[in-house]
Amino acid sequence: MMPAYSLRFLCIAMVMPMCVSVCRADLHLVTENMPPYNYVDPRTGQVIGLSVALLSAAAAHAHIKIADIQQMPMVRAIELARSQADTCVLPLIRTPEREPLFRWIGPYAVNRWVFYARNDFKPVIQSLDDAKRYRIGSDIHGRKTAYLKGRGFTALDLAPEDALNARMLAVGRFDLWLAGLYEGQAFADQAGVVNIHPVFEVARVDYYLACNPHLAATTVDAMMSALRTMAKSGEAARIEAPYAAAVSR
Secondary structure, eight states: OHHHHHHHHHHHHHHHHHHHHHHHOOEEEEOOOOOOBEEEEETTTTTSHHHHHHHHHHOOOOTTTTTEEEOOOOOHHHHHHSSSTTEEEEEEEOTTTTGGGSEEEEEEEEEEEEEEEEETOOOOOOOOHHTTTOEEEEETTTTHHHHHHHTTTEEEEEEESSSGGHHHHHHHHOOOEEEEEEEHHHHHHHHHSSSSEEEEEEEEEEEEEEETSSSSSHHHHHHHHHHHHHHHTHHHHHHHHHHHHHHHH
């Protein structure tokens, strides 16, 4: 007859492989209002968008449950992801100062930063130096503003929220607006603005899911594997296609 302690170890050995695939903790996601990547659907009160669609699909592939998605100011979202178990903030740009603070999943999307201009804007922008001749709109707390300041831009008109800038560009408050390609169009749609369009691509920025530093490595690996599968199969591109079509219409 097998000793009791041997039976216990045998049971543990049998359960552990199953836990690798099914015993991962549920994920709690926190984010800010940044359409079309993440925003609250006014009809349902649920957070939806491109980021949510991509990461929900990846979680389904990885057999991981997303327990909830909450919207809040980004500063608070980052703090919650750092301090609360199994919590992740999205979308976040991966920087050297942020690197040790999180476990990183992605990149799951690329944000194209562009200058938007009014339809009657005649000058041709072919470089950042060309753009320095004009007044630029951006948001006061965003990474885009830091990017511009770091490259010598001084004629900046900074709004408390980027959502305000579509309308301010449309009425001539400034000449150019640095925005993400998709969110610029989304903010314009929300404001009923139809007389602006992108004129120059400034940069491409990878978006990540940044998770609590104690998140299980198996969860990170499973999500990364799912994102690679989605990219290879074309599923990620199919999810993104409607958002690209909204800009090109």
